[in-house]
Amino acid sequence: MDQSLNVFVTVAEKKNFSRAAEDLHMTQPAVSQYIRSLEETMDVRLLERTNKYVRLTKAGEIVYHHAKEIVGLYGRMHHLVNDLSHEASGKLSIGASYTFGEYVLPHMLARLLVDYPRIQPEVTIGNTAEIADLIISRQLDVGIVEGRFKENQTLATQAFAEDRMILVASSDHPLALKTEMIEWRELEDLTWIIREEGSGTREAVEAVFERFSINPARTMQFSSTQPIKEAVEAGLGVSLLSEWAVQKEIRYGDLVQLSVEGLPFVRQFSIVTSSPYQTKALQVFLELLLTNYELTLFREK
Known part of the structure; x- marks a missing residue:
């Protein structure tokens, strides 16, 4: 080069x-x-x-x-050739949408590095559209996303796990005390705290709005999940979030899951790649991703 x-x-x-x-x-x-x-x-x-x-x-x-x-392709070519006679090692560029990247990926990397300490993960967190673009431009080896993105012939996608989206509110929200199933008309007058355009979580929220024919009186937008959880906990509104993202808050009573007909909303996590050639580091990472038993363990912790 x-x-x-x-x-x-x-x-x-x-x-x-x-x-x-x-x-x-x-x-x-x-x-x-x-x-x-x-x-x-x-x-x-x-x-x-x-x-x-x-x-x-x-x-x-x-x-x-x-x-x-070009620099990225040269580096990957070098790793592929080197892999022919060596164990899994070297740089592994991973892109992940916020939910997976912030709440699941760290646990998976910890497991990966126990068995393959010479792998050097480099993680980029972004919304689904951003990660797809980085895969297309070959700046990432693999992406894990939860939303749809613009069709591209160079991309290969594979669904590998389900994510359950639940509606959460602060522990002192009036609906938190309700024991019977909440009707959707009761939610239409509330403020909904949502993610930005291009994120998989925003796509899921819009799908729920369409499915149950609701038009919220007010929405408030944030560009990542953590401030959304803080806003909901502060009583600013309700939000549809991944079950993975709110495990700790529900466990400690900071947030509560609302019982709403038709929820949880289930979506798919997908693996996205662009090159048919895979380094050993990428191969062992994909094997770990495809082990659904591991994902279940993370949810149960």
Whole structure:
């Protein structure tokens, strides 16, 4: 691989020649020479640089996008060849949507590293749409998502586990004391705390709204699950969340599950990959994901 691409990506991400040189274990003049060589090859200026900043030009943004993918592909090619004669090891780039990434994945990685301590997981957490885009651009080896995303021929998906979505409220909410089944019309006048567009949890909430023909009087949006739980606990409203995400809060009485006809709402967690070639590190991780017994253990803790 052309080393100048790797140097360019590092400078673009560090936004500083000195920090890039330190990260690459090079001298600053050597880094500058690689950048000049790449700009001469491309016949265009890729970086705007002054004493105060280094930033990408429009052409630089295009080169960075593709160089990032090339560097990633080269690294994966190297790992695949190395895997032919070695045990599972090396970098494993995992993307996960918030629910799985925050509440299930850490436990799975802990189990993985007991058996394969030489694997080096790198985790990116984002909503379903973001993770799918990173898989398409080959910046991640595998993604675990719970929502639908735009169709793409390069992606392979496999459902592997169910997630149960339940309606939760604060422990002192009026509906928390209700013993009989709650009707949907009682929920329409409440404030619903929901996730942002593009998240699998938001998709599930909208599916529930459509299924039971309700139009909430008010919604409040947050970009991750933790502040939603805090908002519900503070009495700001109710929320439809993964059973995994609220286990501790329900156990300690901070939140309560409301009994509503038609719930829990069940959705699928899916594995998303883009390359037919898999490193040993990815293979053993996928084997762990596909062991539903392990997922059941996490829910019961």
